[in-house]
Amino acid sequence: MGESAEAPARAKKKARPRLGRGTLTREIIVDAALRILDEGQVNALTFARLGKELGASPTAMYRHFSSRDQIVTAVADELIRLSIEGYEPAASWMDSLRDLAYRAWRTFAEHHAAAMHTFYRVTLGPNEIRVVDAILEAIHDAGWRGRDAVFNYQMYANMVLALSGRNAAMLTAAAEAGMEPGGFWVQEYRPAHPEEFPYVTELRDELQIRDGFAVFQGQIEALLMAMKATLPSSA
Amino acid sequence: MGESAEAPARAKKKARPRLGRGTLTREIIVDAALRILDEGQVNALTFARLGKELGASPTAMYRHFSSRDQIVTAVADELIRLSIEGYEPAASWMDSLRDLAYRAWRTFAEHHAAAMHTFYRVTLGPNEIRVVDAILEAIHDAGWRGRDAVFNYQMYANMVLALSGRNAAMLTAAAEAGMEPGGFWVQEYRPAHPEEFPYVTELRDELQIRDGFAVFQGQIEALLMAMKATLPSSA
């Protein structure tokens, strides 16, 4: 056994001591995973990278998750938690739904690489059910019940996730390609025969608008307005 | 030289003869890629799989595309082409936009694994500009011009892509997990403390609805209705 403690840095490769027993938990791993994804690259989340981030062996994660996919699903539920942290129902159901929608947009934009992997998943996790209940509460306050309530819930929730998710995916793809954040909102067409595409040609300059959030706001307002118009007895 | 033609099957491993020069083209590769993705698995599209599908060396693809990502982008433009094949403007701008929306939904659902990789990309390809022009034509017919036209175009196009794309992603994830196609539209919560989530508990049974297209229809109608309501001079 000798004096291995004397010059450990010079030793073959074993610089890192073994981690203690309770060092890793699901939460710690999920936090690290989110931190790694927040650097922006879609494929940055690898077991090797997780190991480096936590000073652990890459395979240590398998003691807490049975696959990479399970880690991603846990990150998805964490994203949901972040988005509803501190949420309180507003005075009107429309304001509640607006608030929840903007929260999702903001969280997904902030953690876009993580959101890209998660926006189409149903985690069935502990936080997801909280949001679902919060949305259903607003729907209930508006006056819908039963099947109608669920249909309106579906239209709203699915739309918020889809729009926020696509924005996150575009942000990630833009970062990956080295473009500026709003890059993928810009559509710059230079057709060989402009006369074939008169409308694109006419609006060439205006198509460069890149304020994704304003578009999102417009879409949410459109849905809320249409929902309100179909309210059973709002008179 | 010699009589290698006599027993080629017995030879070491070289069963396949070398392909002729014009055998592979971008189109042929894209078609094969789409065929492979249509089998349903997200990660089925590999160079090895492409090679097998085309009877070619996996690395042959690099003579026509410089990376896997470029193949996926080409598949994206092909999806766009498929979705507008045979499209003709309808009598009213709303019917045109409905038609284009349903086409996108159908194409994305049919080729969901491919759509999952492509719905957030701006391909700037030859087919994309055709759809953009078709949408802008309907917007023009409705009466919008300039900046307003572009904003309404953004709301519409972004929403159709996001909703159809999320549906495609859910279909793919469900296939991957061995669920039935509508699996991810079902949200079945069994909370430990039902009284904490009264609205989820009350609507437990109705939450199992799985008709994604009906929801999509509702969302599109909501947007069209809201757009119509803001038309400048429709009176």
Added chain:
DNA sequence: CGATATAGTCAACGTTATTCACTTATATTT
């Protein structure tokens, strides 16, 4: 203090995208 199960580690495997040196089929030139 010693047994035991749990959590972290290490080496290995099969796949993956990508690169590079090569070879051969076709198009062009003479």
Added chain:
DNA sequence: AAATATAAGTGAATAACGTTGACTATATCG
């Protein structure tokens, strides 16, 4: 038609990836 050039298909090699199984240390319980 023969010679040449060049683009297109090939195969071996590499590094990184997720996952597995055998191992080994450590915290806790009796």
